[in-house]
Amino acid sequence: MDPPSPPSSPPPPPPEKSWSIYTRREITSKYEILDRVGSGAYSDVYRARRLSDSLIVALKEVHDYQSAFREIEALQTLQNSPNVIALLDYFWREDEDAVLVLEFLPTDLASLINDAKRAWDGGITVREIKRWIVQILCGVDACHRNSIVHRDLKPSNLLISADGVLKLADFGQARILLESGFVGFDENPRLHEPNVPNPTSVVQQPLEVVRETEIPRQDGSGNEEHGSLGKEEGIEGLDMHKANDSMSEIDKETHDGDTSCLATCTTSDVDDDPFKGSYSYEAEEGADDRYGALTSIVGTRWFRAPELLFGSTKYGPEIDLWSLGCIFAELFSLEPLFPGTSDIDQLGRIFCVLGNVTEEIWPGCSELPDYKTISFGKVEKPLGLESRLPNQSPDEINLVKKLLFFDPASRATAMELLHDKYLNEEPLPVPISELRVPSSRTAQDEGSPGEWGDYRDMASDSDFEDFGSVNVTTTNTGFSIRFP
Template sequence: MDPPTTSWSIHTRPEITTKYEILNHIGSGSYADVYRGRSISDGTTVALKEVHDHQSASREIDALKILRGSENIIFMHEFFWREDEDAVIVLEFLRTDLAAVIRGAGNEGIDSGEVKGLMMQMVSGIHACHRNRIVHRDLKPENFLISDDGVVKLADFGQARILMESRFDASNHESSSQHPHDAFPLSDNLNQTEFENQEEEEKMSHDEYFRVLDELKIKSHTYDTDDKDTNTHEGNNSCLATCTSSDDDDDAWKNSLPYEGDEEGGNEEHGFLTSSVGTRWFRAPELLYGSTNYGLEVDLWSLGCVFAELLTLKPLFPGTGDIDQISRIISVLGNLDEEAWNGCSKLPDYGTISFTKVENPIGLEACMPNCLHDEVSLVKKLVCYDPARRVTAMELLHDKYFSEEPLPVSVSQLRVPPIARNEQD
């Protein structure tokens, strides 16, 4: 096995090699390499993600520690991190992802019950993030992994941010980021930082939900100063999360392109989030217009784009650049103005990006020609200009779309596409 060009240090670290047999290198990107490994103690197959960027490693570890135990979130067994070495995150090994399901659907498409079953699990994973005040910021089909038994799990938290929650200590966050541990095995009794009362959360109204988010965004600016842009990939990094795409797999690069990034850091020294996150095809309009004052709503837009792609087997807004991305959105949804979204004129780049007025936008129906009315309506609840109008993950879980025939199929009934490539056990 030839070593990858980016890193070979994982093979020289006894704290790792005494616990895991490194089988093969299965993917690489600009900030990480992923290896398939096997636990020496019990033979479990794992993915070892060696992250070369300090900030991405810190974000992923922090998010996965909080989300530990959530069924639809990828499971982190442990991580290794020394001052003089890259972080190595030990994850459960999952062979395929939603992008593979879409690619393998063929002309027949995907059964409606299966689509709903996949969607419900995706929403459950995002709900776990959002109820813990974690914004993922890079939702796309490649980051929804699927286990052999049909469980959908959200992965790749390298761009995730914790906005703020009652038990989150900013000083502890800073300390853990600056002083990594040699190794951190995760105990089973790690508590998730969820709402204090889940029943009260379920009763929260849509308006109250977004009022709380607005407060969190204001609070987060008091400490959120380390958010430099890390999404400078020159292609799709799905292999870093899924461990399913080989580093010479051309198909893995066709489904989405990275944004045309700003300089690293942006406004982060002033305590604001960066707008240069997410993969372009799934980026919310507020990000495309340079917003640094956003929250969980950007994930909801991305989710709507993923839903549309799952239903039509084609990307909803396949822009070739940021300007083209905005143009495609406007051609479908209509002009972005105060009538469509009260307050949009305050977006940082609103005055510098202008388009000819669209008199007759084609609408989402034209982009989803073979879809049922209820399917288009579901996407419309997410893909809308005003972030406050996007239906929340909590509301989606109770949406009538999922309680009407055909009902979502159970996990055991989901058909997981076979993976023949690079399977050398």
């Protein structure tokens, strides 16, 4: 008789930081957790299988109340947008982290750019670039038509399905701006991108976002809440008063603002010292609520609009448009446009290319909170975007220029760009079915820090020494730094 088979080895213990998702019966009874695909200070993402139909999904465990609330609210508002990641379900408990169930998308635009740079002969074709741009614009247009500012657009937050559908993700920093003064969009927008097939939605019921009232909790469930995404329920289980109070107080942006992981997980480096060479931010003290001032410490430095770098707390969807200009330039050149190592270096790189900021080209810029704190010497001969995009056509350069105006009011909207001649003249965008898509997220570069590589702390070709001597002057409000 054969000896009895030895007992199977027990599974390895879950990571200490994310123990809760493994021990929550309401989750494990519905989803088989396969592996962790992303980890950060404020969220972790797992690949999982839905037991009811074997659908592969992403479980995003968010360790911060505000970020979870923002993401759920934004994704419910955008639930019918084909170029925004779908929220399938969520779990919420008073004493536990929120867990969002998202569609699983295997790769992102950052990986596509990296693959094209390394291995694609000829890079990304013009027709492919146009299709990617159209999809990005459709996603951003959907956000802005719903008064949602994403606030952290970058290639690694633009996820891509295996069949080439691009979707905006990671809405943990997003804001729904309900004040009419902030946002003004076309109320009767045209449908764009006729070649994009409507992906089969896995959200089976319509959603309705409920705001400004506390939603009653399910009876008989104790503190455990499950977001069923029913029509009449809105953000089920969220204490709206608690969320609104926390937003109107100090906005501690405990959101992952650095490397984006699969299915919208991100990580963040804490960067309290503006002179450190890092790529992302944790918010400092400052008001950030739905109806008042917003924090300027949002987004990822390489894609942050000048008004944010100067400390603005009165901004709108135009900050996303600046980010798009940087993303499109990177699609064209396969290199980041302004890879700053600090806020000062970031501004210096922008000024070297676009010239100095003045009241003439940006009315009101001198009133920005940090405008007088740091001053740069006059750039006599700005390099111009042509220097950063030397192999691009005039139409391609003009597309980027329409987004990279210092004056936010001058930036083209997503809808306007969808009608730009560059996207509507030959060669036309390739059909989605013909797009080349990486099979998975690109492994980190050799020698690059961080689990996922990505953009964090990438080497730059200039730093403070490139500006020469630095003059620091003490002022009534702190200090002023002047670069010659």
